[in-house]
Amino acid sequence: EIYLKPFEIVVKKASPWAIMSSYNKLNGRYTSQDPWLLIDVLRKEWGFEGIVMTDWGAGDDPVEQINSGIDLIMPGDDKIYEKLVSAYREGRLKPERVEESFNRLLKIFEKTLSFRGYRPSYRPDLEKNAEITYKAGLEGAVLLKNIGETLPLKTGSQVAVFGVGQIATLKSGMGSGHNHSRYTINIVEGLRKAGLKIDEELFERYHKYVVENYGLDNLEKLYKDEIYPKKLNEDFIEEDLIKKTAERNDVALIVITRISGEAWDRSVAGGDFYLSLDEKKLIEKVSKAFRSVGKKVVAILNIAGPIEIYSWRDLVDAILLIWLPGQEAGRIVADLLIGKVSPSGKLPITFPKSWTDVPVSISSECYPGTPPENPVKVRYCEDIYVGYRYYDTFGVEPAYEFGYGLSYTSFEYSGLDMKIDKDNIILSIKIRNIGRYPGREVVQVYVKAPGEEIDRPEQELKAFKKTKMLRPGEEEEIKIEISIKDLATYHPEKKRWIVERGWHEIRIGSSSRDIRLTGKIYIPEEIVF
Structure with a gap:
């Protein structure tokens, strides 16, 4: 009723052609080698008729995988092929399973457009695709805080933008979370196009700093290709310049970024779940300077998952969570800030006040596993009390609860x-x-x-x-x-x-x-x- 439910919904309502098994073990057995999961539940209970494939290099026994319901081993190699042939000849690989998988794959091939003679034009409608990306990012953004109608901003407002993410804006994650975009509109570019007036002196300082530390080639790769975004020090703007920007601008925007991807876990250290020391100092300095002259401060979170906000949220007047919103990132941010569209996204995950409020924080056995430096075993500690179920049942007050999200209007x-x-x-x-x-x-x-x-x-x-x-x-x-x-x-x-x-x-x-x-x-x- 928790982990299988989304897959059951997809199978029964969308009839997908293929489903991929996961990497992990469930109760000591790889999910790609679990006939209860892949045959009893997926096929017999849910009626799935498509193919089941492994994740890239998952599992440790290709013969057991095929016998357990896998139809396609990814990526496959000569050694796996030899093991399967040998097992078939020795009777360890069930002939009926091979025939079932073969027939399922043939049915999938027959469904494909290429089998039916379609030839691609190689001219995708990139403008239409961009609009879909824009709409998805816009609808998913979440307004976490908005004191005294800080937002929306008036068109033509003079804004001071802080944080390297204004230029090194993150459109997507790493690995399978990555996409190859024709372009990415960074946050500053989007603000300019929307008619907001950027503090150019401050922007030039950031532009020079980012280019010197990233390099133009790597910045271009960040926009269009895949590259790990180097963590840069955020506390390099002098306090005198911050004070001057407070005098001559209507509002401050502070961009905080976090990347995510395959093959690494979240860290409780600064710069991941918690802010780094330089990020804290930047927020504190900007907040002090702007509020001393009666100006507002807005935080823009260009992040992939929850971070700790509770300890510093009183230093800002509004918080806009944009996640990793795709190639139209800057346009999305700008249209939300000026109220062209009111935010309507809701949190699909709880933002806790502190790491100690997270249920798996009770023991390293629960997260990250044991031994902590290189886990090989994780104990499932949450039982049915996962996410909001835990916070609501045991009365733990979050920073922002599951389903939360403000609007510029009321309902x-x-x-x-x-x-x-x-x-x-x-x-x-x-x-x-x-x-x-x-x-x-x-x-x-x-x-x-x-x-x-x-x-x-x-x-x-x-x-x-x-x-x-x-x-x-x-x-x-x-x-x-x-x-x-x-x-x-x-x-x-x-x-x-x-x-x-x-x-x-x-x-x-x-x-x-x-x-x-x-x-x-x-x-x-x-x-x-």
């Missing part, structure tokens, strides 16, 4: 109507824009189970839906359908899925901690799957 929730129709719960909610700006809201549905027969989290997200763009005063009725089966939890003793008998509380909200409407659904008898 009113009303008119909750609930009914059970056969095997589904049908919900209807009215959402009205009661603010001054157009905007979209993400309606979230959480369910609190009885929890009498088996331990359950305080609540779990069961559905969400985003409204259309609502003008001030406009209302939309949102319809949401939840399968009763989605209320089920796995009972380890009964080895069955159950929906508990009793009252299930339906909570409708703007985040996991901002519940606006509630109701209850009664299940008269335990339902078993």
Whole structure:
């Protein structure tokens, strides 16, 4: 009900051609060599008919992989081929499995456009693709803080931009998180194009510093190709210059960046989960200078995952989280800052106040594993209390909760109507824009189970839906359908899925901690799957 659920949804609703197994072991066995996972669950329970492939170089036994349900070993080599042929001849590789995989691969080949005679034009519609990237980045950005209507900025505002990320803007991650872009609009470029006036003296200092330390070639690779962005010292602007920029600009923008990718874990050290000392000093100096003359400070987070914000968020007036938003990064930032579009993204993950609030922080056995310097074993410590389930159940106050995200406008929730129709719960909610700006809201549905027969989290997200763009005063009725089966939890003793008998509380909200409407659904008898 936690880790498999997203894959089940994809299999049943999208019918993908292929699924890839993961690298890790589950209960001591590689997932690419686990017939329970790849055959019993994926094929027999869910009805998946496509091919299953390994991740690149995953697992340690190609014969066991094929026998366990793998159809395609990636990338494959002569040694693997020889092992498979030898095992087939010796009877260790099941002939029926080879035939099954062969037939599945043939069916996939027959579905491909190239098999059906299509020849690519080699002229993709890059402008259309860029607009999709722009929209995705725009819709996913999250406004974490906005005191006294710091944002949106007025078009034509004079802005001082701090942080090397204004130039070395991160469009994407590393490894499989990377993309090859025709271009990347960095943050300063985007601000200029939107009509904001950049403090040129300050920009020239940053431009010279970044070019000298990166090199133009590496900066170009950062925009278009894949290169690890070198960590640069952020505390190199003199306090006298910071004070001068505070006098002549309307607002300060501070860009904080973090990259991510394959094959490394998060670190609790400064410069990763926590700010580095130079980043802290920059924020402190800029905040002091600008606030002393009645000016506002905005933090822009160009990051891939949660960082610690609680200790320094009072030093800034607004925080805009843009993640790694793709090649249109600068345009996205600018359009959000000037209010061309109101932020409408919500956090898909909790931002804790401190690392010690994270459930796996209780022991190195849980994270990063043992031995800590080079882990070979990780103990799964969270049980069912993963992410917001942990924070909500045990009353741990986060910096920003799961599902959180502000807007430049406000929304009113009303008119909750609930009914059970056969095997589904049908919900209807009215959402009205009661603010001054157009905007979209993400309606979230959480369910609190009885929890009498088996331990359950305080609540779990069961559905969400985003409204259309609502003008001030406009209302939309949102319809949401939840399968009763989605209320089920796995009972380890009964080895069955159950929906508990009793009252299930339906909570409708703007985040996991901002519940606006509630109701209850009664299940008269335990339902078993």
